[in-house]
Amino acid sequence: MARVYLSLGSNLEPREHLVAAIEALRERFGEITVSPAYRSASVGFAGAEFVNLAVGLDTELTPQALNDWLHALEDRHGRRRDVPRYSDRTLDIDIVFYDALVIDGPGHLQIPRNELQHAFVLRPIADIAPDFRHPVSGSSMAELWAAFPQQLEPLQVESLAD
Template identity: 50%
Template sequence: MPDTVRVYISVGTNIDREHHVSAALDALADWFGELVISPVYESEAVGFDGSAFFNLVVGVDTELSVGELSRRFKQLEADNGRRRNVPRFSARTLDLDILTYGTRTGVVDGVELPRGEILKNAFVLRPLADIAPDERHPVCGERYQDLWQEYRSGQKLWPVDFKWQGRQISQAVG
């Protein structure tokens, strides 16, 4: 029997944001059961002029391979209207990315592990640090909490009110 591994997944959308975050969480809960869910953050679009994104990170335990996860996520994106024939930096209904797969590193089933965006984008690092503060980045070895405290960028993000299945996931500050 395959080993169970903790996987962290980034979820992002800037089109019909509440609907698509909820659709992603519903599908992930159906597949994996209990989810570890970060607060939902709103952030400005990075790399293009567009409406603000909702971003969060979800932790799941799974026996599925990286390739099987990637296939499921691409299908879920397609089922939610994600188009692939558009520029990389553009509006999107749903974006799911495998951030880490246990402590695996390198390219696994065509997926770079850990995902480089962890160290580059506040909208990935902050929610990851929220739910896995003491876990360590598989390459640099730093704790996510420490990486977030040391993070310096002009990227702004802020928590938003968000409920899923009657549960308060996050609250706006102030």
């Protein structure tokens, strides 16, 4: 079994899509760890604010098989792939870490994810896995978050409850 950390985000009906995605992940993978959710400005385009969170889970799936399963989950939630890469999204799920593997391809499969340089990915993972060490830098998630210039990318805690 591999320990995996995912980043989930949405800026189109985020409560609906993120809650449903968490339920689907629990149904498929069993016990999961879920971070607090955070609201932040969109990055890379002018769009509605995003709500992001992180999930930790254990899986027997290979990185590619897990990525395919996550893409199917995104697609079930209306994720469009015929629009620019940086655009509004119903659901966006990325594998940020898969144990200590470092992978670059095929396609957009990149582990660890470059988006870890953003608060909306780093902070939720630091919340649930502060001692997890980046497989390249060796820094813990807590150390990376402590060194992050938080004023540049402000986050606001967001409740997913109705």
